[in-house]
Structure formats: C-alpha cells, structure tokens
Amino acid sequence: MRVVCWNLRGGTDAKWDLLRGLRPDVAVLPEAARRPRRLEPSLLEAAPSWHWVGRNPAKGLAVATFGAESGTLAPDATGRWSVAARQGSLTVLGIWSCPTGGQYALEVERALDAHARWLDPDGELVVAGDFNVAGRGTAPPSAATARLFARLGRLGLTSAYHTVWHEAPGAESTATYFHHRDPERPFHIDFCFVSASLRRRLAGVEVGSFEDWVRPGHSDHCPLVVEFDPAPARRARTAPAAPAAPPAPAEPAEPAAPAALAGGHERHDGLSPGTGGR
DSSP states (O other): OEEEEOOOOSOTTTTHHHHHHTOOSEEEEEEEOSSOGGGSOOSSOOOOEEEEEEEETTEEEEEEESSSOOEEEOOSOOOSSEEEEEETTEEEEEEEOOOSSSOHHHHHHHHHHHTGGGOOTTSEEEEEEEOOOSOOSSSOOOHHHHHHHHHHHHTTOEEHHHHHHTOOTTOOSSOSEEGGGOTTSEEOOEEEEEOHHHHTTEEEEEEBOIIIIITTTSOSBOOEEEEEOOOOOOOOOOOOOOOOOOOOOOOOOOOOOOOOOOOOOEEOOOBOTTTOOO
C-alpha cells in the first residue's frame, strides 16, 4: 500500500498524471479541486473514490482511494479543513490546516477533536496532510507543535517520516515545502502519522526534491510517499489433524549458524515525477 500526501496548489486536472505517476493507493491532497474532470472513469482506469471538503471549488482538501471504493466519514464539524474516509479496515483522516487566525497546530487539534470517534489506535489508521507546522531542520519545534506531536502520540500515532529517517521533529533534513518556491526557505510541514499496526508494516518513505517538483512549477510542496508491506494473510481455521506416529530417533545434527537479522526500514529521497519512486 502506498499513501501519498501532496499539496497540489491547485490545477488538479493539469497535475493528474503526475499524481497517478506516484502510484497511490490512498492520497491526501490539500488544495485539490472539488470535482476534477479526470475523476471520470476511462478504458484504462476506474474512477477513484473522492472525498472533498472546502469552500473554494478549485482549492479544497481531498482524500482519494484508488483501486477500491471507500466511504466518507462525516463528523459534526470539519474545521479548516479535514475529511475522513474508510476503505475496508483502513481509516484515513486528511488535514489541511489553514485557520483564519494563524494557529495552525491548534487547527490540527480541532480536526482531531472533530473526528475523534473514528480514531481507533488499535485499528489501521492514517492521519496525514499539510499541517503547516514544524521547523526548518535547525531548531526544535515550537511549544504548540510539540504539544500536537505529544497528543498524536497519546492516540497511538507516530510519524512515518521520523520513524524511517530517524530524525527528531523540528530537525528534519528534507523539506516538503519551499516558501515562495525559494530553495533557501525550506520547511517540513507535511506529515503522515500511522497507528501501531501500520507502523509495523512500514517499508519506506520518499520525499520529492525541489529540482523535480518545485523548480518546474508543479507546486511549492514536494510529495511525501509512504509505503507499507502487505498485511499478513489470515490463516484459515482447519480441523485438528489426527496424531501421527512418533518419528524414529535421528542422529543429533550440528547447530546451524544464526541467520542475519533483517535490516531496518528503507528511506529514499529524490522522488522523480512519473517514476513512481525507486
């Protein structure tokens, strides 16, 4: 499973092929259109499930699932902006924090409050989007951001990027946003938090580069792509087998050498448009 978080900065139809080139199963898309023309099914691909919230029909927040249908989970309030969807056992909460008063971390917390009923830490849960918080890679996060990360932790959620890249919040080495498209003004403000069951299946995290995504004018954000190993298959229940006759005693064998431990998670950067990753 691949989860893509990318602030499109408008122009959803024009950037559709770039998005599909990332091969998302799930996408959280701030600044996406309410009803892109490319949502219509074609001979080559089925239409995704598209869950959208916002006021400007050209720039709202969408959560999309590709390849399998999903349903919208509608809370009493959505903040500015958040929308949740469920696909089978997977729940996805998308957030684009853009409050009128500039309290970005608080707006993310309002989204968590609005969708609290869906946030089951024991299930498969993703909370992702453009939070508009965190740092430049040189300083600890603000007190408000630290409180937000602590609250997400109490919900049993951890950041996929920070888990795979072994970096502390506020000390990110890779930016997801470049203010005014300036390479000298990088920020890491896009996140994908996952529950424990998904954390155990993390396979890799990729972040697009300035040269591939911002300099050509695709957006001022680079896509964040999180990949998960498949869920283990459930074993079918069978009737107990009849007891077998005890085997004949065998000669003792030499002890086998210990197998090498598997490596940790995989990390990538430099995600190129149209490649779908490395």
